[in-house]
Amino acid sequence: MTTTSSTRSTFPADGEPPVPVGRIAIVRDLTRDALGTFDQLWRDHGDVVRLHVGPRPLSRTFTAFSTPEAAATVFGGTTWRTFDKNDQVYREIRAWLGDGLLSAQGDEWTRQKRFVQPVFTHAAVDGYTDLMVSEIADVLDGLGGSGEDDLAIDVGESMMALTLRVVIRALFGKAGDDAVPVVREAFPEVAETVIRRGLAPWSPPTSWPIPRTRRAQAAQQRLWDLCDRLIAERRDAGDHDRGDLLGRLLAARDGSEALSDKEVRDQVLVFLLAGHETTSTALTYALHLLGRHTDIQERVRAEVTEVLGDRTPTAADAAALTYTTACLKEAMRLYPSAPIIGRLATEDTEVSGVHVPKGTGVIVLVRNIHRHPEHWPDALRFDPERFLGDAEKGRHRYAWMPFGGGPRACIGQYFSMSEAVLVLAMLLREWQVEAVDTRDDLPVRAAITLAPAEPVRAHLRRVWGAP
Ligand code: HEM
Secondary structure, three states: OOOOOOOOOOOOOOOOOOOOOOOOHHHHHHHHHHHHHHHHHHHHHOOEEEEEEOOOOOOEEEEEEOOHHHHHHHHOOOOHHHEEOOOHHHHHHHHHHOOOOOOOOHHHHHHHHHHHHHHHOHHHHHHHHHHHHHHHHHHHHHHOOOOOOEEEEEHHHHHHHHHHHHHHHHHHHHHHOOHHHHHHHHHHHHHHHHHHHHHOOOOOOOOOOOHHHHHHHHHHHHHHHHHHHHHHHHHHHOOOOOOOHHHHHHHOEEOOEEOOHHHHHHHHHHHHHHHHHHHHHHHHHHHHHHHHOHHHHHHHHHHHHHHHOOOOOOHHHHHHOHHHHHHHHHHHHHOOOOOEEEEEEOOOEEEOOEEEOOOOEEEEEHHHHHOOOOOOOOOOOOOHHHHOHHHHOOOOOOOOOOOOOHHHOOOOHHHHHHHHHHHHHHHHHHEEEEEOOOOOOOOEEEOOOEEEOOOOEEEEEEOOOOO
């Protein structure tokens, strides 16, 4: 696996992007290692490349861009509607997880957004902070529960378990406690199916009796049954609003209209999909990088001690932890949870002077943008100062875009940043993290989100609190 930081901004003068040969080899390369393949293509061809993927007549055409300027055209301004979410990955998300806010389009997206937006305002999210903090504290208590002062952990696994518990607690309150094992077991099966079918040049119809498809359908049914039961229980109890996300979704109104139970289920599934692996990835790499750079970790701990002392954190504390936040942002730059974002062009159009034909795919390579030498000097260095003081002045708006951009940017951005900053603060207050792997740049793979290609291991040594 390779990592580039020496590529220069290169766009073809004639507007015709380079097209690497090999329609079949590229299927194999993308399936095996999509990020490594795009990295190599960037190195070989520069900031734009056109791919014909798969044998004719099944072949699909994509144009992949690695610049913030291209991202601004695809996601922002007045042009974003030209690029819709009808690419194959989004079609599979729709088929397996329903048509919630993440995959909805056109007027249906506008309608859903009116219901969902109030659930994610800063004030609403601050209202879930107590739920988050009590769940984080429970998990941390569990870590040191056997009285040990020195632990060896798989950071990726620990963060995945923690963020799943936090999102389930924020979604369902205490009623979600028995949902954790169901989601933990069923969700990966569905998510893996979405990405496998989303990237394949051809997938068998889901009606065919293929064991893998049947297993994924059974997992999907378990997730639906779980959500339907929790929604019905809450409706029957009559007290919708218990301060969690589910209560707010059930109470949400657009004029006199409410979301149907199926629509609530679709949103809940999307929050589970979009809201746990992503935050887990951000935390995993933040902890690894802080475990490699102990001087920076000490600065975080000093800030946490000053802001929190030994108090239980509140929503206001998350906002006050500015150095901790800068470390998280820098980790998300190097390891963006959504490293590749796709769209489909709805008409013949142009991106950065390159012609994009109607009906072809557009790919924005967020990971390359985040490592682009024109925007990030010494791009591979972990340096939280990039997000402090005036350092961000003059930087392109889309040079850092882990949450996407424009009208379809992540609605859970404030939720996940608050959660992740609180996790870092609470964990580092108690534990010194030492990374086991001495490489700064760890091998990754692209599932629905970026994921470690190998376990990310660390030692935790207690620095505070009773064993
Ligand atoms: C570190 C954590 C997170 C990252 C990096 C992240 C990243 C993203 C990105 C890149 C998009 C845009 C996708 C596109 O343009 O195709 C997005 C959209 C979305 N995210 Fe997140 N996300 C995170 C956490 C969350 C959380 C916690 C939730 C909810 C609980 C959430 C819910 C959503 C939803 C509903 C959308 C669709 C918004 C729309 O289209 O209007 N995300 N996210």
